[in-house]
Amino acid sequence: MHWADVTAQALSHKGNKHIVSTGITPSGEFHIGHLREILTGDMIARAAHNAGLDVEFVFIVDTADPLRKVYDFLGPEYEQFIGHQLGSIPAPNDEGNPDWKRFEQEGWTYGDSFLEPFLEALKQIGVRPRIINNLESYRSGRFAQLSKIACDRADDIRECIERISGRELPTDWFPWSPLDSKGSLDGVKVTGYEYPLVHWVDSHGVNGSSDLRKGEGKLPWRIDWPAKWGWIGVTCEPFGKDHGAAGGSYSTGREIVQILGHEPPHPLTYEWISLKGKGAMSSSAGNTVGPIEALQLVPPEILRLLVAKSKPNKAIEFDTGMGLVTLADEFERMAARDFDAELENPELSRRQRVQIEDAAGAMKMAAVEAGTKAQATAVTFRHLALLAQTKSTDDDVWASLVQSGALEAVTPQLHDRLKRMRHWIQSDHFPEEMKVNICTEPDTGALRQLDELEQSILVHLSQLLQHCKWNADDIGRCIPQAAKDLDQSPKLAYKAAYAALMGAEKGPRLAPILAEMKKDTILTLLSDCTTFIQNDTE
């Protein structure tokens, strides 16, 4: 069974109505690591739906979290906002400075500016959660009831955190962080509590009171999380392995939520996504790939497959080079399979059966529109990459595919894929070994690898091409003909041609590539090659 179905099955034992929740702090640009959080949740929700449960998927944007530091992409003016909530400060403009105008006129906040492009990406990959703005939830009193319980039972909660996390909380610790006179959560000391007010003194020596019902502050993270579970009614939540460790925030959360009068959600810990060869994703180190950037390279269903095919506890390495080709081609192969027919085979071992079921489950989850079946495009990524490089216009690409019988009609899906493919080819993610390189001068090493027979075929080929009409069909006929004229297998002609033109033993289909190039260039190259051969053998 697919991992999402396993989770759905666990949920079904607990009841019929479920809320699957995910949450991210919009402190900077979102990256594909965040995509795992939200896709994991989305897949569980889909699986629960398929299992006949009444399920809702929510995404909490943690706009109540404070700005922790002036990140590299921010200007020094942000110093004044440290400790201020992300949903209450202006967004950075292109120079990294606060965009006051938009903030005052449209209420455009720091949190909004990072959230918006992510939501755009979610739309493309078929994820449509109910979005909950955390800061607004505080302001509208959603947390009021549970905040009261937390403050009333401060000692129980303190005991819980100290026992489970093993750290000692400061004596003036209190389960409510009030906003100070300047709007910061930092350096505020709680001096008293009488519901609904928490009294405080801030770092500037100012005294004040914070109303739990109006969002004039927030619960600290370890309480904020279980409080969300409570008021939203969360029954299942995937989270990163950092939260999942013993003593981590889930450990304390599952007890605190009970103090607050609710049951903990079903947990699912997942591993990180890293960039191949670059380690864990880190915005400050600059080695991130954003969801939008990823979508410019890969179709959404393939991005979904990446998450769907890996069990959550497996780390994922996102490779924007050759790994992408492997992944995309795997998608094509899987899309072309008939899993139901495969499962009808009575000879299957238990393991083989499980493997087929998991593959079928992963493909189901990869579909952008829930319930639809992923369609094989009949064109592999490799092949399309080749065509995209050798054909200057899209129409030529389609013509070639139709002519070769690879496809009957061009689908919108293929148009879309070609667009991304061209984008990928132009990006610096495109791997060297996928590039089609025709030699600019004879590759002497490769030519010496040819035996005399092959060399003579090459000489003959060079002559044939001189009188060849310069189109793919005619060139394509010339190559095998060069061998046939000497009563040899066409294989040898290809071998010789690859050695001369690409300096390799094998390569992609030559004729269409040559047809795209200037005849003179190729003929000059071949004549240089034959000259070299004749001189070298003497």
Added chain:
RNA sequence: GGGCCUGUAGCUCAGUCAGGUAGAGCGUCGGACUUUUAAUCCGAUGGUCGCGGGUUCGAACCCCGUCAGGCCCGCCA
């Protein structure tokens, strides 16, 4: 120091919860295709399941220990 996760074929992983003849894909190699030679199809190759003990008729799987990598115990998916 305490705890969690991972370690199975060259690579990516399934199989561990319910112990029962070591599985898949990729790669590699071979064959076929007398114009789709990075394509496609067919076939083959490949593993002291990190290591050492224990339980068992039987262990990749359960138990104990150990090594290696990653992570958490500071509000970083």
